[in-house]
Amino acid sequence: MIQKRQLKVRDRQITSRRLISAVGSILAKKGFKGVGVNAVAREAGVDKVLIYRYFNGLEGLVTAFGKEGDFWPSSLELAGGDLYKFSQTPLEERLSVFAANFIRSLQKRPMTQAIMAWEIIETNELTDELERVREESIMEFFQMFFINDKTKIDLQAIIMLMGAAVSYLILRSRNIELYGGIDIRSEQGWNRLQEGIDQIVKGVLKSV
Secondary structure (H helix, E strand, C coil), X not given: XXXXXXXXXXXXXXXXXXXXXXXHHHHXXXXXXXXXXXXXXXXXXXXXXXHHHHHCCHHHHHHHHHHHCCCCCCHHHHCCCCHHHHHHCCHHHHHHHHHHHHHHHHHCCHHHHHHHHHHHHCCCHHHHHHHHHHHHHHHHHHHHHCCCCCCCCCHHHHHHHHHHHHHHHHHHXXXXXXXXXXXXXXXXXXXXXXXXXXXXXXXXXXXX
């Protein structure tokens, strides 16, 4: 009896992962307009009724993809693998490490890049749901590691501007090689951009 129950749990986990993977694949290839219950079930090779049984519908499945499908980097990844060590580093170093880890985390997620590109031209309840998941993750990271820093500068605005600049340039690198004369498809180009971020951070903090 116990073994049978364990098999059911394992089957549910496997099927859930297939559905989460399927919705991510369709989002990347066809955008949000291509995502539907029938399309996702067909991509996953399962009965569409399981989307409702396991996720209470398509919106719940998209939420699960945002949280469990490696769509967005976790706080642990952005902190470099050690939350405590990251929290104890000086503010300037924390900002630099965050920028470097955010760059790497997006560069290694082509599916996320594709979905973010689709989000620019399509908006609906599914884009809203992924945006909510992403916003919660971003704010959780900020509140964990930057909310207690007592400075006269608007750290939240600075961090969000850094994130926006990195996101934009990574998305542009999908279609162009040079941006302002810097090769945004090369490691050398991104090293220059990282150094630029570090210089901005140092200059801003020096003025406090």
